[in-house]
Amino acid sequence: MSTMTTASNITAPTQFLEVGGTTYAYRRFGQGPGRPLLCLQHFTGTLDNWDPAVTDALALGREVILFDNAGVGRSSGNVPNTVSGMAQHALAFLDALNLSGCDVLGYSLGGMVALQMAQDRPAIFRRLILVGTAPRGGEDIMHLEKPSLARYLGDPRLQGYEVLQKIFFAPTESSQAAGAAFIGRLVQRKEDRDKPSGPEVAAAQVAAFRDWERYTGERFAELKGIRIPTLVVNGVHDEMIPVGNSLWLVENLPNAVLLVYPDSGHGSLFQHHESFTRHATAFLASDSPYAPY
């Protein structure tokens, strides 16, 4: 079963689980009265992109399970080019862990995967936290070619995490400072790191975003059946997946609260990590069948 030699994403050992021919890399740490929290990651992100300020605070009250989907980090296999394909991998991983019940934190692409999992297997999660994400049929999802993003992604002076600081945070001095602090926390982990995602990971995930923007039939109809208590979180100046998508989520999910943070972009949960983990903890701790916490 799980090893919890440490309760920080700075030091937690990476573990591996083989299911049906695919080996999944994951980390599992923390303890407490809460249900385990599965964390599903953003575009090209690996286990090393989870901010310890977020994961470690949440791990004070429950097990936190960070997961590399197929083809990402040190997980084997190919990156699916649909969200549905990613959801199948995540379900297979969860089944193999044999948990009796869990909650989920789905961030960006991970939020879409979480929604798909909840649709495919309605009883899989007790509570859902969706940050900086979009419903199927959402708009302006990860269009990296648009000028507000391309100017950083195409800037040869920006290397590695410097790009993340620009595109995950708002252009204000305060948000950029929070971005620098975030990067500083990510590089605290020195050993047993994932390999960064290459262009083939990005290409498949972008294909999944393009597919996710398409819908057939009544727009957002599938959300109306997801009655799990849900907390939706977004930065108000998110250029990667704009906040209007979060509004669509709560307009159509019947049991979802929306929390929007100021002065922040796609990485609002990292910028406002003290507030976010306080809200997430209160939300996860609630036993009410209703989302308001």
Next chain:
Amino acid sequence: MSTMTTASNITAPTQFLEVGGTTYAYRRFGQGPGRPLLCLQHFTGTLDNWDPAVTDALALGREVILFDNAGVGRSSGNVPNTVSGMAQHALAFLDALNLSGCDVLGYSLGGMVALQMAQDRPAIFRRLILVGTAPRGGEDIMHLEKPSLARYLGDPRLQGYEVLQKIFFAPTESSQAAGAAFIGRLVQRKEDRDKPSGPEVAAAQVAAFRDWERYTGERFAELKGIRIPTLVVNGVHDEMIPVGNSLWLVENLPNAVLLVYPDSGHGSLFQHHESFTRHATAFLASDSPYAPY
């Protein structure tokens, strides 16, 4: 100074304060370490429209001050036909109370008055809570003639508070049940009640809404200068002042968090009173210069 014989809007005595020829009716109750909280009321609402489930919970940690603007309830004078005129009355009242500092809960029309006060007198409030309201230049503000509202307002079978239950709450069974409970709490106060607002109050306030929808120059520009930590709250199915207006508020106020409640309309703070007062209390208790709490 204040009398606090009781800390409930069910029993707190109505007080009167004369300033410059206008007599203002108000109630003031509660105590604790927090700054006094001025509560500014919705369209046609009087002191008796404040839900004790909200006011009394907030009064556990601070003085709560409920206020009838000019021409409303037992306050003398004429109802101004602009938000700006209402803000002048509220400022005169606050000045006469001679508080050293206060916070504000502005609900619906009251939120517009609070915004105008913060614009006219930037140091007047330490923290701002805006529920079910809109910025100047907002859209679809209190159009009582639209079918989703007119069908209840024009229904002769609905009397008094029954109309409120229909238009402040969503049409679901759960929201209507919350509406019935809200009405049940409002009628607990038996003595010393305000007179209900008549058509002349409604007409002047509707004129103020029509004026508030108009703007000149850059839309929402005046919000960018209001740096007070602000909590914006809305029900996701608010037909009276739709949630898009709250999104505009947090997109343009530089220091504002948005909280949107599910399964609720204009009266989200009453429907979800336990959650709302918990969030409001945490927000008001924060000493941070930043809105996230």
